[in-house]
Amino acid sequence: MNNFEEQSKNLFLKQSFQKPGLVDWLQEERKPLATNLKLNFLKVRQVLVKIATNQLIRQKEEIKKQIEELSKQQVELDQKEEELKKRKELESLSEKELKLKNTENYNVAVLSKTLPPLDQYKKLNLSEVEFVKRLRLYILAPIDLHRYGYPWEREDGSVSVYLHRFKRRKHSNFSSRCSLEHLCVRCDRPFHVDVSGEYFTKEECIFHWGKFKERFTCCGGERDSEGCDRNKLHVWNGIIEGVNGPYTDFLCTQPRPDKSDIEAKVYALDCEMCYTGRGVEVAKVSLVGYDGQVVYDHFVKPTCEVVDYCTRFSGVTAKDLCEVQNKNLKTFAEVQKDLLQLIDADTILIGHSLENDMRVLKIVHKTVVDTADEFPHPFGFPYRHSLKNLTKEYLKRDIQCGNNGHDSAEDSRACLELIMWKVHNNMPPKLPKELIK
Incomplete structure (x- = not known):
């Protein structure tokens, strides 16, 4: 009996829950609650995302500011490093190349670009001291200095120039x-x-x-x-034409206290010039060392108003000689002082028609090797080959090709290479000095 009742009860309950629609009704009742929970969860998540995004934006701005500050610091460090590098270069030049005793008030201007090594310099395999010894055979005789119009010193200490x-x-x-x-x-x-x-x-x-x-x-x-x-x-x-002078504003190169060949130097010199009311004046001067690198390169302020800059030939413009636009412009007196610190009486100067440069620099120097003299014109003096033609013929290279005028550093280097070519090929001087009368 009891078993029968238990079975009947179970059958009733089973049939009741299997009625159609009851389970579906329970599921439908639960759907709104689940949807609301999901919406609330998404809203909370959206708020958290916004908060995280704002934090990232603030961090990005802070990092950007730090990068800008670091960039400024890097620029300052680069500038300081460049200044230190330039100072080291100047100190190295003054110690090794120039060997100046008083360098505190002396400024050396070196071209920013480094020129390639000299071909003839590689072939010579001579030290500067040995090269100087070889060059002594090519130094102009005193009679040639006078004949070509180099400034010469009188017995009373004044200076004269003879012009044919x-x-x-x-x-x-x-x-x-x-x-x-x-x-x-x-x-x-x-x-x-x-x-x-x-x-x-x-x-x-x-x-x-x-x-x-x-x-x-x-x-x-x-x-x-x-x-x-x-x-x-x-x-x-x-x-x-004729004898000019006597001049009292010319300076003479001074002898070295130490006459050893170790201190002997050789430079190639060239000047660019302009016309003023006082005649031809120096506008730029370049000095090239034995290795072919520029030792000194400066624009020079004329002593009076410029009449013609001769830009077609000199490459010098009004901007180059303007104190406002060219902060590295030097006075004529400063350039004279600088050159006399570099050049002594035993220094061998190489140049082309160097008497013109010595006249505008107002410097008396007797130890000169002139390419115009060592590569003479077949018609004789006063005819002379141009430096451009000599460089083309002997060095197989073109110079003075641009439309902006000559470059005094390039011309100086060409003169140096021409003399090196002559030494390398064991070419004798134009005439033995004992035969010159």
Whole structure:
């Protein structure tokens, strides 16, 4: 009986729960609750994501500020490192190359670019001391220094310059007793200017800037044709034909206290020039060492107003000689002082027609090797080969090719290589010095 009741009860319950729709109703009742829980969870998660995003943005901004500060510090460190590097280079130059005793007030300007090694320097396999010994055979004789127009010292300590007549003047009968009257070196017209460089003749100069070879090389004009170029004023060289001087503002290179060959130096020198009321003045000077690297390179402030910068040839512009635009511009007195610290009486200077450079620098120096003398023109003095042609013929290289004028450092190096070429090929001097009368 009891078993029967138990079985009936179980059957009733089983049939009751198997009625259609009961389970579905229970599931439908639970759905809104689950959905609300999911929505609340997503909202909380969204808020947490926003908080984390804001934190990342703030961290990114802080990192950006730190990077900017580190960049500024790096720039400052790089500048300090560059300054220290330049100081070390200057100290190295002053100790090893220049060997100057007083370097506190002396500034050396070295070109920012490093020039490639010299080919002839590699082939010579000579030290600078040995090279100096070989060069003594090529030093100009005193009579040649005078004949070519180098400044020479008188017995009373003053300096004179002798200038030959280099070309036939149109005004062959021109002779003026007035010291203020000069002939223009371009158009041969007379004009007046005083010793301070002030012009009294305000007249435009019309001239050919090229050389005459059957026709003018500048424009192809005939000999009597009107000039193809103009300048606001006439110009002159600052010296006249014959003996010039005596000058008292020239300086002489001083002898070394130690005469050993260890201290002997050799440099190649070249200047770029411009015209002022006082004649030709130096605008830039370059000095190249035995290894072919630039030792000294500076623009020079003229002593009076520039009449013509001669940019076509010199490469010098008004900006280069302006104190406001060129902070490294030096005065003529400063350049003279610097050069005399580098060059002593025994230093061998190499250059092309170096008498012009010595005149504008107002320096008397007797130990000179001149490429114009060692590679003479077949017609003899005063005819001379150009440095460009000599470099092309003997070194198989072109120089002065740009449209911005000459580079005095490039010209100095070409002179050095020409003499090295002659030494390397065991070429004797132009004439034995004992045969020169």
